[in-house]
Amino acid sequence: MSTPELTTLLIANRGEIACRIMRTAKNMGLTTVAVHSAIDRDARHSREADLRVDLGGSKAADSYLAIDRLIEAARASGAHAIHPGYGFLSENADFARAIENAGLIFLGPPASAIDAMGSKSAAKALMEQAGVPLVPGYHGEAQDIETFRAAAERIGYPVLLKATAGGGGKGMKVVEHIGELAESLASAQREALSSFGxxxxxxxxxxxxxxxxxxxVFADRHGHCLYLNERDCSIQRRHQKVVEEAPAPGLTTSLRKAMGEAAVKAAQAIGYVGAGTVEFLLDARGEFFFMEMNTRLQVEHPVTEYITGLDLVEWQIRVARGESLPITQEQVPLTGHAIEVRLYAEDPANDFLPATGTLELYREPAPGPGRRVDSGVAEGDSISPFYDPMLGKLIAWGEDREQARLRLLTMLDEFAVGGVRTNLAFLRRIIAHPAFAAAQLDTGFIPRYQAQLLPQTDEPDDTFWQAAAEVFSQSQPARIDHADPYSPWAASSGFRAGLPAQTDVRLSCNGQTRNI
Incomplete structure (x- = not known):
C-alpha cells in the first residue's frame, strides 16, 4: 500500500478541538489550515493556524456544516486531508464520501462504517449479529403505537424511548407506565423530527x-484493532456528559477485558478504521449492554491519553497515512488515573441556559505535572449564540484517583472567568462531593444530589464586593514597577498627589463583574 501525501491538514471545526488537533499536527511538522465563519475571524483557532479560510456566514449551516465550502477550502489551501473534530460533520457519511470523491483524505472511518452506526436500530441489529450484548428492546421498522405498546409490555416498564437517528439526549423519553406511553412517544417523535429530520x-x-x-477503540487499515482501556462517563445532565474519567473506578480486570473485546467485535463488524468509541450501560450486577458507537474522536479523549501516554490525534494522522498501529493489545499501557470536566458558558441558576458576552477575564490554572487544559478561547474573546458554548476542558492526572481528584479541585479553584456566566462552581461542587470522592457513580448522580450541586444563593451584596476588593489589594505586591524603587507612582498603594489614595479593582464572581 502506497503512503498518501499528508503534509497539510484542514480542521473542519472550531473551538477547543480545532486548537487541540492543530497542536499535534504542528508537532508532527504539518501545515495547519483553519476554517472560520464570518463571526469567527478572530477566534483562537483562526489565530493559531498556519493558514485560514473564511467560509462566510454566521450560522453553522452556512459555514461549518457547508460541505461544498469545506471541500473548496481544502482545495484552495492545498490541504491533503480534513479532520472533522467532533460535532458538526464528524459523523456525517456524506461528508466522508465527498472528501474521498474530491481525492482528499478523511481523518475518520469509512463512510460505510458511519452509515452502519448512524441509525441506532440498524446498529443494534448489526451488534446482535456480532454477538455484542444488547439491552432488551424493539428496534424494528413498524412505528405505530400498538407495536410500541406490545414491545413495552414484553420488555417490562420502565422503558426508554430513543430516536434512531439521534444523540445528545434529544428525542429520548423515560416511560414509567403504560398510561404515559402514547403521549411520550408522540412527544419524542416530534422532538426527533425537529432535531434530526x-x-x-x-x-x-x-x-x-x-x-x-x-x-x-482504534483500528488501522491492515486489520488490526485495539481497545485502549475504558472511560466512565456516568456523571451526566440530561444525557449530556459533564465529568469523564479513566479508568472506570471499580472495574475488574476480567470485566475490562470482556468489555474491551466486545468493543473490538463491534468495530470489526463494520470495517472500522481510526479512533472510535463503543458506549455501554453497566448495571449493578456487572452486566453490560451496547448503547451506540461514536464514529469519531470523543470530547473526552484526553483522559485516555493521560492513562496510556498516547496521542490519539497523532495515531489518527499516522493511520490515515497508511501506517500500522504501533503496539499490540498486550502493550497498551494503563498508568494512574485521569478526570476531565467540561467548562461551559452557561447559567446553572437559569436551567443551564447558554451564556453569551465577552470574556473580560479568562485565567487558566498554572501549568504543572498532571495538569492539562484544552481550551479554544482567550481573554477578550466573544462568546456568540451560534455555536456550542464549551470554553474548554480541565483534565487532571494522578497516580491514583484521589490524587487526580484533588489536583482537579485545585485547578478549578485557580480558574477564573469574568464577563460570562459559567458552570465552574457547579463542576467544583461535583468533584468535591463526598459521593463522587467515594466513586459512587451512576447516571442519576446529578438529579440525586441536585439540591447540593445547585444551591439557591443570593446575589453578592456591596459588603461582599468591598471585602473581596480589599483582600485582593492586600494580596498584591507593594510595588508595580521596580525600575524606580522610590517613586510613589510605582507603588500599588493608590497614591494620588493632593487627593486621598485610591485603588480601582475589577472583580468577577459567578458571571458578575463589578468595579470597586
Whole structure:
C-alpha cells in the first residue's frame, strides 16, 4: 500500500478541538489550515493556524456544516486531508464520501462504517449479529403505537424511548407506565423530527441507576484493532456528559477485558478504521449492554491519553497515512488515573441556559505535572449564540484517583472567568462531593444530589464586593514597577498627589463583574 501525501491538514471545526488537533499536527511538522465563519475571524483557532479560510456566514449551516465550502477550502489551501473534530460533520457519511470523491483524505472511518452506526436500530441489529450484548428492546421498522405498546409490555416498564437517528439526549423519553406511553412517544417523535429530520424511534428496557462506561477503540487499515482501556462517563445532565474519567473506578480486570473485546467485535463488524468509541450501560450486577458507537474522536479523549501516554490525534494522522498501529493489545499501557470536566458558558441558576458576552477575564490554572487544559478561547474573546458554548476542558492526572481528584479541585479553584456566566462552581461542587470522592457513580448522580450541586444563593451584596476588593489589594505586591524603587507612582498603594489614595479593582464572581 502506497503512503498518501499528508503534509497539510484542514480542521473542519472550531473551538477547543480545532486548537487541540492543530497542536499535534504542528508537532508532527504539518501545515495547519483553519476554517472560520464570518463571526469567527478572530477566534483562537483562526489565530493559531498556519493558514485560514473564511467560509462566510454566521450560522453553522452556512459555514461549518457547508460541505461544498469545506471541500473548496481544502482545495484552495492545498490541504491533503480534513479532520472533522467532533460535532458538526464528524459523523456525517456524506461528508466522508465527498472528501474521498474530491481525492482528499478523511481523518475518520469509512463512510460505510458511519452509515452502519448512524441509525441506532440498524446498529443494534448489526451488534446482535456480532454477538455484542444488547439491552432488551424493539428496534424494528413498524412505528405505530400498538407495536410500541406490545414491545413495552414484553420488555417490562420502565422503558426508554430513543430516536434512531439521534444523540445528545434529544428525542429520548423515560416511560414509567403504560398510561404515559402514547403521549411520550408522540412527544419524542416530534422532538426527533425537529432535531434530526427523522421521527423513527426504538424502545428499550430502562436500566435503573446504570453506569455509562465506554471503550476507546482504534483500528488501522491492515486489520488490526485495539481497545485502549475504558472511560466512565456516568456523571451526566440530561444525557449530556459533564465529568469523564479513566479508568472506570471499580472495574475488574476480567470485566475490562470482556468489555474491551466486545468493543473490538463491534468495530470489526463494520470495517472500522481510526479512533472510535463503543458506549455501554453497566448495571449493578456487572452486566453490560451496547448503547451506540461514536464514529469519531470523543470530547473526552484526553483522559485516555493521560492513562496510556498516547496521542490519539497523532495515531489518527499516522493511520490515515497508511501506517500500522504501533503496539499490540498486550502493550497498551494503563498508568494512574485521569478526570476531565467540561467548562461551559452557561447559567446553572437559569436551567443551564447558554451564556453569551465577552470574556473580560479568562485565567487558566498554572501549568504543572498532571495538569492539562484544552481550551479554544482567550481573554477578550466573544462568546456568540451560534455555536456550542464549551470554553474548554480541565483534565487532571494522578497516580491514583484521589490524587487526580484533588489536583482537579485545585485547578478549578485557580480558574477564573469574568464577563460570562459559567458552570465552574457547579463542576467544583461535583468533584468535591463526598459521593463522587467515594466513586459512587451512576447516571442519576446529578438529579440525586441536585439540591447540593445547585444551591439557591443570593446575589453578592456591596459588603461582599468591598471585602473581596480589599483582600485582593492586600494580596498584591507593594510595588508595580521596580525600575524606580522610590517613586510613589510605582507603588500599588493608590497614591494620588493632593487627593486621598485610591485603588480601582475589577472583580468577577459567578458571571458578575463589578468595579470597586
Amino acid at each position: 427523522d421521527a423513527r424511534m426504538l424502545v428499550e428496557k430502562y436500566v435503573l441507576t446504570p453506569r455509562h462506561v465506554e471503550i476507546q
